[in-house]
Amino acid sequence: MERTENRASGRQVPASGPPAGPRTAAVWAVLRRELDRQAGRALTVLDVGGGTGGFAVPLAEAGHQVTVVDASPDALAALDRRAAERGVAERVRAVQGDGDALAGLIEPASADLVLCHAVLEVVDDPAGVVAAIGTALRPGGAASVLVANRAAAVLSRVMNGHLDVAAALLTDPDGHAGSRDTLRRRYDADGAAALLRSAGLEVEQTHGVRVFADLIPAVAAEADPPALLDLELAASAQPPYRDIAAQLHLFARRPA
Ligand SMILES: C[S@@+](CC[C@H](N)C(=O)[O-])C[C@H]1O[C@@H](n2cnc3c(N)ncnc32)[C@H](O)[C@@H]1O
Numbered sequence: 001m002e003r004t005e006n007r008a009s010g011r012q013v014p015a016s017g018p019p020a021g022p023r024t025a026a027v028w029a030v031l032r033r034e035l036d037r038q039a040g041r042a043l044t045v046l047d048v049g050g051g052t053g054g055f056a057v058p059l060a061e062a063g064h065q066v067t068v069v070d071a072s073p074d075a076l077a078a079l080d081r082r083a084a085e086r087g088v089a090e091r092v093r094a095v096q097g098d099g100d101a102l103a104g105l106i107e108p109a110s111a112d113l114v115l116c117h118a119v120l121e122v123v124d125d126p127a128g129v130v131a132a133i134g135t136a137l138r139p140g141g142a143a144s145v146l147v148a149n150r151a152a153a154v155l156s157r158v159m160n161g162h163l164d165v166a167a168a169l170l171t172d173p174d175g176h177a178g179s180r181d182t183l184r185r186r187y188d189a190d191g192a193a194a195l196l197r198s199a200g201l202e203v204e205q206t207h208g209v210r211v212f213a214d215l216i217p218a219v220a221a222e223a224d225p226p227a228l229l230d231l232e233l234a235a236s237a238q239p240p241y242r243d244i245a246a247q248l249h250l251f252a253r254r255p256a
Pocket residue numbers: 048049050051052054055069070071072075097098099100116117118119122123124
């Protein structure tokens with residue numbers, strides 16, 4: 001693989017950026033454009049609910065300074081191990097804390113980029129978390145927000161024959177399907193955008209993530225991974241494909 005020196009860190013990193021499979025390609029494509037836009041600058045990144053570092057560690061490998069706030073000590077221990085294995089422990093800071101209390105954990109206007117992936121579905125107060133993200137961002141900084149898409153959840157329950165669960169997901173105000181549902185809420189593109197705008201963020205891009213990756217039989221996905229990846233990228237910005245993806249990715253910016 002072609003390698004290039006990252007001007008921020010002096011480290012050799014893959015010229016094409018972090019590796020991306022079909023389940024994350026659309027998100028990395030957006031993030032890569034933002035990193036390229038800031039080329040040469042080591043960014044201060046905050047990953048809210050960053051878990052074991054699937055995004056945090058590659059960003060640190062690309063020379064950026066990443067703080068992960070997560071409620072789970074086990075996830076943070078795995079994050080520390082992964083960062084150490086990849087030689088970037090000094091650029092990854094793990095903070096155990098509740099996303100709902102983010103405002104008290106992070107210095108205002110300190111982050112160039114905030115990730116909040118698959119977290120707003122489970123916190124107590126998503127509007128409060130998004131407001132805290134807006135406060136943590138420096139003016140001109142960007143937020144990468146990934147949420148569960150209600151439409152995909154409805155379709156997948158119907159395809160599995162769980163019509164009662166599909167009906168609950170369809171009609172519940174929050175897209176929640178009762179006490180056995182592991183998510184507290186799901187979004188559509190307009191609802192997620194409105195949430196970000198309520199925190200003063202300007203939504204620049206909305207993509208579907210895992211448009212096809214969850215639909216295709218495993219054997220077909222494994223037969224031609226590059227073709228699936230290309231298809232995911234091609235469909236991610238195009239309604240109606242975008243709107244039936246398993247997740248919705250919104251890229252938003254705090255006005256400068
Ligand atoms: C589905 S995982 C997503 C992990 C990572 N963001 C990703 O996309 O791979 C959700 C993460 O959010 C964390 N989490 C759940 N509730 C949280 C809360 N209230 N505050 C902070 N982190 C939380 C979990 O510990 C877990 O690591």
